[in-house]
Amino acid sequence: MSVEIITIGNELLQGLGADTNGPWIAERLATIGLEVHYKTTVGDDTGRMAEAFRAAAHRASIVIATGGLGPTPDDLTRKTIATVFRRRLVLDEAVLDNIRARFRQRGIEMPAINEAQALIPRGAKVIENPRGTAPGLHFTHLESNYFCLPGVPSETRAMVDHYVLPFLKARSIAPPIDRRIVRTVGIAESTLAERLQALEGEETGIRFGYLPHSNGLDIVLSPATAEVAWTREALDRTERRVREIAGRHVYGSDRETLSSVLGAALVERKLTIATAESFTGGAVGATITETAGASRYLLGGVIAYSNRAKQELLGVRATTLERHGAVSAEVAEEMAKGARDRFDSDLALSSTGIAGPDGGSPEKPVGLVYLGLAMRDGVWTERFILGGTRDEVVDRSVAYALDLARRHLALSPV
């Protein structure tokens, strides 16, 4: 069973929004052994939408489309399905009642334009939408299955989990696609690839993928063929070797993040943490809180953007600021110490730097970043010169800050 995803919406082709449904659906399909072979994106145009459905009909036995089911005139999926698969649109009274009821729940009258959402291509089954007004559609054509879902991510996800996956799982005989992700930070793609080259030569049954992010590099290991018997063992073995070779750069696997790994280490050792942030403006704290249950270890933080805040809230000395400047190892050190004292935490992380695009000088260029970590037994600082846009400099600094704490916890007895 080969799968094609069609994502529909002008915004996806105009640079106004990235498609998050496609990747999410692909990941869920992998859990029941289904691999996506193509993803096509088209705008809200019946001609091009029809061409996309026709191309998919040739090369896939399962087609999942998202978008174009809303109530507004740029929602054209129903009309396109009617044309391509020659099915008349029929008003479904039960669906209409459902939509009306949903509005009533929220205390408002159904706008008349929502009536269009109750038009169903003849013979299609309606997929219930637990989160919104747009019903989904499921129909078969020449033995292929078509699922049309709304584009709003929370609605798409609920309908994939409640309807599409159970339906396909009951008909699929494939085992889940086994895949290992080794997550690293602080090492360049080609450096790591070079170190893994010999291993790649040995493990010909395993496919090595390299996936760089702004805050790290993932190594994705997957079976090169559909032979399942030996796969698990080969993946286990290869994953172990990759972890050895990448060494201290490895922070986790699969869906683990620096935030979740650091959080787990803090919980395990019953330690608390605080932050003192300058140019990252709260992003270190916000990233730590991405992990549910962060209140068990994050006590709080200070966003000290101005020098005065650095002095008054964190106790950074005026002479240190004058002598070394706000962007310096000395200030990073005093910020981390100050936050640790202020919150009475076991660890404290600090950041000071120049995110750009302005504010750089020959001695202190844009991208210059100092990170600090205060623990009971000492204070450490690290210096980086980071490339990229303002956002990328912040993203990378946040990753390096969390990693600084992670590495020290792994090494030190505290």
Add this chain to the structure above:
Amino acid sequence: MSVEIITIGNELLQGLGADTNGPWIAERLATIGLEVHYKTTVGDDTGRMAEAFRAAAHRASIVIATGGLGPTPDDLTRKTIATVFRRRLVLDEAVLDNIRARFRQRGIEMPAINEAQALIPRGAKVIENPRGTAPGLHFTHLESNYFCLPGVPSETRAMVDHYVLPFLKARSIAPPIDRRIVRTVGIAESTLAERLQALEGEETGIRFGYLPHSNGLDIVLSPATAEVAWTREALDRTERRVREIAGRHVYGSDRETLSSVLGAALVERKLTIATAESFTGGAVGATITETAGASRYLLGGVIAYSNRAKQELLGVRATTLERHGAVSAEVAEEMAKGARDRFDSDLALSSTGIAGPDGGSPEKPVGLVYLGLAMRDGVWTERFILGGTRDEVVDRSVAYALDLARRHLALSPV
């Protein structure tokens, strides 16, 4: 000239990464009047990559592909081009010298695997890569132009701006695609669509697009046809009417963000701001600092995750915490006041809430959020019950917090 984008990479079909190159390229092409009609995503598989290039060859005169040009064995674009367009791969010594020089600059020897990046399909022009080792490729086939670029976003972007756009612009006679984006926050899609329905009926030459985000809803106005003469005037008129109808929900247009709009208002009125965040963990501060030059108005903030931090750093009273709980209008109010006092700022924003997935109760469910704003002439709080995941609750709360300050600045003389 119709354009197709092909994005290549297993990760894009496995849920490991969203494609950011496609949207970015589409947006740049619109500035020279070129519209993307299809975007196809395929994995690192020569068979499916070949099928994607063949399909594009049928329906587009400009094809831009990203990915698959790296040095590792899963980089298959060069090989696929060689097969589909019947061009032998030839080692280009000048390109190889360039790659070697780039490594030398960084003080390291070129890993042997990077040699593959100097293999160029016969007759293809090499597009210089100012940011990395992977050169791009440009060739023509049956009068269509093909551009192959690496997948790393900063490299792709530099090569599009330095080579692809200038090349296409010199050959395009289309005017830039005129498009207006009216950005709103705090109003539901179908409610606004209903209010705009009459206007949509009048302005048949304008296409209305509705683009919901986790932190707001954009209305995208674009010409429905290629007739240029009257377009500008009709867009101006329609945009004005949309702004009137959406009223106070409109915060900006095009690329403006709540962060940039709030920042501009603070700069214009020479006001400063501070933050006091509980469950958002620094995300309000981090969002304010996304705008370059935020140091002109952001003094700093306190991340008060623990109750003790709320009391000690922000002066929230123990009796208030006991009587109303940490998630309450009263605590939001005292947090905002406390931050304003502490930083001596003109405005202060506060947040307290339950992001989930755990920690809710019947009286205080997951998604319950209080936001506070302290100004010279008073303190305001707002209460929300927000749906969605932990991340979505935080994203929405940050947007509503910034909007709270924006609306009060627009109304009040300060």
